[in-house]
Amino acid sequence: MTIRGEAPGRGSPAQATDSLADLLGRIAARDAAAFSTLYKATSAKLYGVVARILPRGDAAADALQEAYVRIWEKAGEFDPAKGSPLAWMATIARNRALDEVRRVRPGSLEDLPESFEPAADEVDPLAARERSEGLVKLLNCLQALDEEKRAVVLLAYYRGLSREALALRFGRPVPTIKTWLHRSLAQLRDCLAS
C-alpha cells in the first residue's frame, strides 16, 4: 500500500482504511484524489451493473461516465443511514443505464477531453465487509418467490428487460407479467419490512 503525496490544503492522504463512505465525504468537499481512488475501487462493479443493461460498449461507457460525474456532483447527498455507499452509487449508475435503454437511439456523444495523469495508488475499500447484510436479506426474500417470478424480477433488475421483453421471454401476455411484477414486488416489500 503506497500513500500518495498529500494534496496541498486537502484533508488527509489516502490510506488503506479509507472506506467508500469516507471517500464520498472527501469528494463532497471536492477532493479530486479521493474521486480517483473511489473510481478505481468501484468502477468495475458499476460497469458490471451498466454493461449488463447496455450491450453496446460505447453506450455502457457513456453511462458509466455520466454516473461518475453525477456521483461527483451528488456525493454530499449520500446518506449512510439509507444504505451502503456502493448501493447508492450503483443506483445512480443503473438509473443512467435505464434512462439510456428506455430510449431508442443513443444519446449525443460527449467530446472526450484530453487525458491527464491519474493518481497512482492502490486502495481497495471494497475489501471492507460493509456491504453484505442488505444483499443477504434481499436474497432471502427473493428465495421465497416462485422460481419464474424471481427470474422476472432478476432479469428486469440485471438486464433492464422491459415488460414486453419479459412477456416474450416467458411466453406470457404483458398484463400477466405486470401482475407478477406487482405481486412479487409487494411480497418483497413485506418480506424486507418484516
Place this chain on the structure above:
Amino acid sequence: MTVTPDDDFAAAEYALGTLDPSERAVMAARRLREPDLDEAIRAWEARLAPLAEAAGPIEPPRDLLPAIEARIRSATPEAPGNAAVASLRRSVTRWRAAAIAASIIAGVLAVGFIAREATREAVPHEYVAVLQKDAASPAFAITVNLDTREFTVRPVAATAPPGKAYELWLIDPKIGAPRSLGVIAADSATRRANLTQYDRAVVEDATYAVTVEPPGGSPTGQPSGPPVFVGKLIPVGP
C-alpha cells in the same frame, strides 16, 4: 409520506426499470414535483440496490477515468459552493432526460433482443447463492459463472473455528457422493475454476454445502460431519 397503492407500484416499477419509456418519463417528471412520490421511488431503489452487489465486476474501458476527471474539473467552479447553481443544473439535466424519453415511443422489444444477442458473449451467465445455517445466519455468498465454471465465495459473517478450516462441497444426486471444491477462506474471497469438470445441470441444480474440517481440508475426501452452511443457486442473468 403516503402515496396511493398504484403510485407505489409505479414507483417500484420505476426503480426496477420495467416502465415503458413514456411511463418512465412521466414518473421522472412527477418526482420532481411530488416529494412523496420521490420518496417512494427512493425507498424502492434502496430495497433493490443490494442486488447490484451480486453483479460480478466487469472492467470498464481504460481511458474512462481521465475523461471523467477532465469533465468534473471543467464542471467544478474555481470557488466551489454555489449549491443553487449545481442544483439547478441537475434539475435541467433531469428535465432534459425526461423530455427526451417522453418524445420517443419505444422500440423496447428490439432493444431487448439486441441486448440479449450482443451480451451473450460479453456478460457471463451468473448464479448466486447464500450459504447459511438458517435465514438469520448467512455465512458465505457464492457467485458462479456458468461460462467459465468459475466460482467466487465471499464470507458474509463467517469466522473460522479455531484450528479448523471451512471446506466447500458440491452435492447432487447426479454425481453421487459429495465432491470437494476445496478449502475456502473465512476472511477473504476465494476464487476457483474447479467446477469445470461438472455438467451445467449439476452446477445449476446442486446444493452447495460447507463443513468444518481439519486445516487443509477433509483427510478422507468426504465431509467429516454434517454441513454447517448450505445454499442453492439462483440465476442473476442472462
